Amino acid sequence: MKNVFDLTGKSVLVTGATRGIGRQIAQGFLDAGATVYGTGSSAESIKRLEGSGIEAFAADIREPGAMDSVIETLSKKHGKLDVLVNNAGVATNLPAGFFKEEDIQNVTQTNFVGVFRASQAYYKIHKKKGGNIINIASVLGMVGTKFAAVYCGTKGAVINMTRALAVEWAGSGYRVNAICPGFIDTDMTDMIKERPEVLEQMKARIPLSRLGKPEDLAGAAVFLASDAAAYVTGQAIVVDGGVTSGI
Numbered sequence: 001m002k003n004v005f006d007l008t009g010k011s012v013l014v015t016g017a018t019r020g021i022g023r024q025i026a027q028g029f030l031d032a033g034a035t036v037y038g039t040g041s042s043a044e045s046i047k048r049l050e051g052s053g054i055e056a057f058a059a060d061i062r063e064p065g066a067m068d069s070v071i072e073t074l075s076k077k078h079g080k081l082d083v084l085v086n087n088a089g090v091a092t093n094l095p096a097g098f099f100k101e102e103d104i105q106n107v108t109q110t111n112f113v114g115v116f117r118a119s120q121a122y123y124k125i126h127k128k129k130g131g132n133i134i135n136i137a138s139v140l141g142m143v144g145t146k147f148a149a150v151y152c153g154t155k156g157a158v159i160n161m162t163r164a165l166a167v168e169w170a171g172s173g174y175r176v177n178a179i180c181p182g183f184i185d186t187d188m189t190d191m192i193k194e195r196p197e198v199l200e201q202m203k204a205r206i207p208l209s210r211l212g213k214p215e216d217l218a219g220a221a222v223f224l225a226s227d228a229a230a231y232v233t234g235q236a237i238v239v240d241g242g243v244t245s246g247i
């Protein structure tokens, strides 16, 4: 029987592949046979990918045009970039009343505007070749929490932008989906792990009783990238240990 999850021959670009979820999603693609490219925010940070089998590009997602040249290069090299994963993101842990203008700009430019620009570049550069976009949103785009108002807003926006682009670009051969991780053990959740009482409260609310591991996201990403998901578009797949399932 054909392995519908096999990604051999496919080219994939993962933004924010230097660490955390993006790194393990990129690894999942490598393990499934794809040719994998990754970005980080700086020439320094992408050194982490040396020797990984993932060719790296420095591209600050907040800069207009930063992703265009990367996508153009890969599109020319492969004829078609098969999958774009918009994973790069930042979080804050600030009461809404104390958010400064620079915090608002940083979170919205990275988590929402950057995702739209990269998607738009992928569409424009590819013209009518079609494609597959996977946006890493969050369960905090579906429910709210304290000290993350702007982050929650950007992730909710990414989920609904995913639906809108899926509808608009379906006729051009694009599938667009999102993955919503729950609370995952990465640098981003250091702010939770540094406070044992908060970590214990958090775990008590997760039916599977642990934070997710970055590699827990790889399966959903490989599925959406593969032919197994050929009829799946406009969806948000939740990978959260059950945290949004109920009380």
Ligand SMILES: NC(=O)c1ccc[n+]([C@@H]2O[C@H](COP(=O)([O-])OP(=O)(O)OC[C@H]3O[C@@H](n4cnc5c(N)ncnc54)[C@H](OP(=O)(O)O)[C@@H]3O)[C@@H](O)[C@H]2O)c1
Pocket: 015, 016, 017, 018, 019, 020, 021, 022, 039, 040, 041, 042, 045, 046, 059, 060, 061, 062, 087, 088, 089, 090, 091, 110, 136, 137, 138, 139, 180, 181, 182, 183, 184, 185, 186, 187, 188, 189
């Ligand atoms: N961890 C969680 O609990 C959780 C839950 C739900 C959703 N998510 C989402 O999952 C994604 C990955 O999160 P993570 O936990 O893996 O975070 P992380 O460990 O902090 O890694 C963030 C990644 O994003 C990159 N990045 C940040 N700002 C960037 C910029 N301006 N330009 C290019 N790359 C940039 C970083 O690259 P550098 O190394 O170059 O800085 C790094 O590779 C994010 O979108 C996040 O919102 C995370």
